Structures are given as structure tokens and as C-alpha cells.
Amino acid sequence: MNVPARAREVRLVARPGDRLGLEHFTTAEVDVPEPDEGQFLVRNDWMVLSIVMRSLMDAEVHPDLPMSGYRLNEAPWAPAIGTVVRSRAREFAVGDVVSHTRGFREYVLGQAEDWEFSKLDTTRVPGPEYYLNQGVTAWRGMVTVADVGEGDTVFVSGATTAVGSLAGQIARCRGAKRVIGSTGDPAKIGYLVGELGFDAAFDYHDGPVLDRLIELAPDGLDVVFDNVAGEQFEAALQAAAPNARFALCGALSGRSPVLDLDPVVLKDLTIRGFTTPYEPADVAEWTEHYTRWLAEGRFVFPHTVVEGGAGAVPQAMLDVVAGRFRGTVLVRLS
Ligand SMILES: NC(=O)c1ccc[n+]([C@@H]2O[C@H](COP(=O)([O-])OP(=O)(O)OC[C@H]3O[C@@H](n4cnc5c(N)ncnc54)[C@H](OP(=O)(O)O)[C@@H]3O)[C@@H](O)[C@H]2O)c1
Incomplete structure (x- = not known):
């Protein structure tokens, strides 16, 4: 697969305070890394934006939320799905579709033993992005x-x-x-x-x-x-x-x-x-019902697709905060 030498990532560069604006983000060009032994390179195809991310932008540690806040001058974390485009890890082959939490960037390096990266069975859903649901x-x-x-x-x-x-x-x-x-x-x-x-x-x-x-x-x-x-x-x-x-x-x-x-x-x-600790049994039970109900035509995945790649992420985040979308908000990154 063709892999560019440079790719984009979106960074949070300032705390928004009362009002989130485009000036709180920057889109940077970075070198696309080469995988070492045991690593693989993922091209991110989709990432999620949601309103909780607005709160995560306020501080690195957020006492009211069960997840870590965003650090300044870095690409924040966000649920994402991508395709393995280079691999030096036995467990991941080129073409595998994986989910992880390193959104806000076009390419990411994965480590075979990193539990965050899981391979997805794309035959069970109309498209890989259907796994990016809540x-x-x-x-x-x-x-x-x-x-x-x-x-x-x-x-x-x-x-x-x-x-x-x-x-x-x-x-x-x-x-x-x-x-x-x-x-x-x-x-x-x-x-x-x-x-x-x-x-x-x-x-x-x-x-x-x-x-x-x-x-x-x-x-x-x-x-x-x-x-x-x-x-x-x-x-x-x-x-x-x-x-x-x-x-x-x-x-x-x-x-x-x-x-x-x-x-x-x-x-x-x-x-x-309740909080959602993503116990494997809960994930399996939900996935079983979700894929069956989708196949039976009894269920839809409510989502909005934002086009424009990484460059569209800052404005899309502003639109999430303004309540302009419906269902899960997905940015198409590739
Ligand atoms: N307990 C858990 O484990 C857990 C896990 C994930 C999320 N959550 C919670 O689930 C809720 C939904 O999260 P999400 O990620 O699904 O949200 P989301 O899709 O990002 O929600 C965006 C929508 O929220 C609505 N909204 C925004 N401000 C609002 C306000 N002041 N009052 C009422 N509605 C408002 C708007 O919809 P309308 O235009 O239709 O009003 C907006 O389009 C949040 O409360 C989040 O904290 C809980």
C-alpha cells in the first residue's frame, strides 16, 4: 500500500475556557513513522468526535470524568478505526482493520502487545465505522x-x-x-x-x-x-x-x-x-445483539459523516458543541 512520507495530526494548543474556537487547535505535518520489529503502521480511516471531548480539553486531569483529559500541544486521544498498511508484527497483517483510541491523526504506530489495538471482523457490519458506536x-x-x-x-x-x-x-x-x-x-x-x-x-x-x-x-x-x-x-x-x-x-x-x-x-x-468499564462480556453481548439486529433490519446506526479529513476536525468539533449533528459523529480521515 502507498504510504506518504508526511501526514497530518490535529493538536490542542490552548485551553478553551468559556468558548471553544478554531484558535485552540493546530494542524501539524509530521513524519510517518516506520514500524520496528513487533510494530505495525495504521492508516486511520475514521475517528469519533463527541461532546465529552469538550470537557476533556479543559484540563489534563478532570475530577468529574472517568477518563484522562487532554494534554496541550499533542494530538488528543479519540476512538478511531484504521487499516494496517505496514507490519513487522506477526499478529497483524497488512489489510487488517483495527480499532484503537489514537484519533486526531492520519497515521499511528501500533505495538502487537498493546491491548488498545484490536482486530475487527468487518464481515459482521455494513462498514468498519459501524464499530465506532457507543x-x-x-x-x-x-x-x-x-x-x-x-x-x-x-x-x-x-x-x-x-x-x-x-x-x-x-x-x-x-x-x-x-x-x-x-x-x-x-x-x-x-x-x-x-x-x-x-x-x-x-x-x-x-x-x-x-x-x-x-x-x-x-x-x-x-x-x-x-x-x-x-x-x-x-x-x-x-x-x-x-x-x-x-x-x-x-x-x-x-x-x-x-x-x-x-x-x-x-x-x-x-x-x-453507571459508568462503562468496557468489560469484555458486555462488549460481546452488545456486539452480538447489535450485529443481529442490524442484519434483521430492526436497528440502524445513527451517525453523521464529516468529510474533509484531519483538516475538518477542528470545525467539526465546534459543530459538535453547537449541537449541529445527530447520532455518532464520524470524521472520515482517509
Ligand atoms: N455513563 C457512561 O458510561 C457514559 C459513557 C459515554 C457517554 N456518557 C454520557 O452520555 C451522554 C451522551 O454522550 P454522547 O457522547 O452520546 O453525546 P453526543 O452525541 O456528543 O451529544 C451531542 C448532543 O448533545 C445534546 N446536547 C448538547 N448540549 C446539551 C444540553 N445543554 N442539554 C441537553 N442536550 C444537550 C445535543 O443534542 P440535541 O440537539 O438533540 O439536544 C447535541 O447534538 C453525555 O451525558 C455523556 O456524558 C456516559
Whole structure:
């Protein structure tokens, strides 16, 4: 395979503070490394951008997040998928497709014993990029934590996010009676209902969230998958049915909710937060269901593709923060 001598990487060069701008990034040209014995060279084909990366840009160590923040003057980490183009490692052959976390650059050197690099079976999905989904998190919240099942009325806040757009579909595939989603953009309501199979969706700016939930789920919510916190969590507590289960995934609103204990106690609610340690058993269970549901035509991978290679990454990150995309945001790097 043809490999250039030089390639691009995108570096974070300043902390954004209150506002992220293009000036916080630089695109640098670097030498493409030659693999030593036991190493292989990967051409990155796809990388993910997500809103949590905005927080990772604020500091190297982030006390509120279970992952490391970004260092200045380096290409940050990000989930990515690429193709092995040169190899001096027995375990990896030219043409293998691998996943790893060294996005923000066009080429990366892999080490055979580095657990971060795993080979992917691309025959199981329509394209390798289908592996860059946040399904393990959605599965953990919907299934392991909330045990969603037949007859449940489900509310997913932040339903067009990478995680939420999968969580709603998981609920539907597991037999939920009704799946409701919220978004901050009225243009995305039709997407949730028309393309992702939600039964109803609403814009959370459109009046009190509690009014929308009572209107759309008059018999109450059995499962709540919360990506947003703040008012949406507070409203879901009031709109919950007896014995409802809450999976607390994230806090996109940036606002800690006020916990009203009356509904929690009187309705016997179960409220559990979770992180996603990517246990191999969880990954295998999710992948098995995901690939089968995709093949059966019961599931889609909600994603937006940004073209333009590494040079498009800074503007695309600004667009992620502005909420311009739907589902997982993928930048095509090659
Ligand atoms: N617990 C875990 O293990 C785990 C793992 C990964 C992610 N998470 C959490 O899951 C959530 C979704 O993450 P993601 O990576 O899927 O997100 P993402 O796809 O990057 O989300 C981007 C979308 O978030 C929505 N959004 C932005 N600001 C918002 C605000 N202030 N209030 C409400 N919605 C807002 C916008 O959608 P609309 O235009 O539709 O509003 C925007 O398009 C986050 O809370 C994240 O922290 C948790």
C-alpha cells in the first residue's frame, strides 16, 4: 500500500475556557513513522468526535470524568478505526482493520502487545465505522441497569446523542411499549420518530418538561435513561410510574438536579448511575445483539459523516458543541 512520507495530526494548543474556537487547535505535518520489529503502521480511516471531548480539553486531569483529559500541544486521544498498511508484527497483517483510541491523526504506530489495538471482523457490519458506536454504554444503562423489557414506557433524555439514539432503539428491540425522546432541536424530532422508531419526541425548550411527559406518557414512565440531568431528571421523577427504574448516564445540561425524595420513596423508584468499564462480556453481548439486529433490519446506526479529513476536525468539533449533528459523529480521515 502507498504510504506518504508526511501526514497530518490535529493538536490542542490552548485551553478553551468559556468558548471553544478554531484558535485552540493546530494542524501539524509530521513524519510517518516506520514500524520496528513487533510494530505495525495504521492508516486511520475514521475517528469519533463527541461532546465529552469538550470537557476533556479543559484540563489534563478532570475530577468529574472517568477518563484522562487532554494534554496541550499533542494530538488528543479519540476512538478511531484504521487499516494496517505496514507490519513487522506477526499478529497483524497488512489489510487488517483495527480499532484503537489514537484519533486526531492520519497515521499511528501500533505495538502487537498493546491491548488498545484490536482486530475487527468487518464481515459482521455494513462498514468498519459501524464499530465506532457507543452501544456498550447504551446497553449497560438500558439492559444491565434498567432491565428494560416488554410493556415498559421509556423516556430517553438527549435522545439524538450517540448514546441516546442507541438506547431508545435497544428499548424498542427489547419490547418496550412506548419510547419517548427529548432533544434541544425541533428539527430533530422528525428524525427520532421517522428514522429511529421513537413513538414520540419533544423539544425540551417547548414548555415545562413535566407537562410534555405527562401528556406523552399519561400512565407514567417505567424506565428513564437520563443523559441530561437538571430539569429533565426532576420532571422524570414526578412523571415516573410506581417501581420505575432510572439509569443515570450523564449530565449534558451541566446542572445537578434537585432530588425530591417524596416520589422516590412513595413510588419505590430505583435510581442508579453507571459508568462503562468496557468489560469484555458486555462488549460481546452488545456486539452480538447489535450485529443481529442490524442484519434483521430492526436497528440502524445513527451517525453523521464529516468529510474533509484531519483538516475538518477542528470545525467539526465546534459543530459538535453547537449541537449541529445527530447520532455518532464520524470524521472520515482517509
Ligand atoms: N455513563 C457512561 O458510561 C457514559 C459513557 C459515554 C457517554 N456518557 C454520557 O452520555 C451522554 C451522551 O454522550 P454522547 O457522547 O452520546 O453525546 P453526543 O452525541 O456528543 O451529544 C451531542 C448532543 O448533545 C445534546 N446536547 C448538547 N448540549 C446539551 C444540553 N445543554 N442539554 C441537553 N442536550 C444537550 C445535543 O443534542 P440535541 O440537539 O438533540 O439536544 C447535541 O447534538 C453525555 O451525558 C455523556 O456524558 C456516559
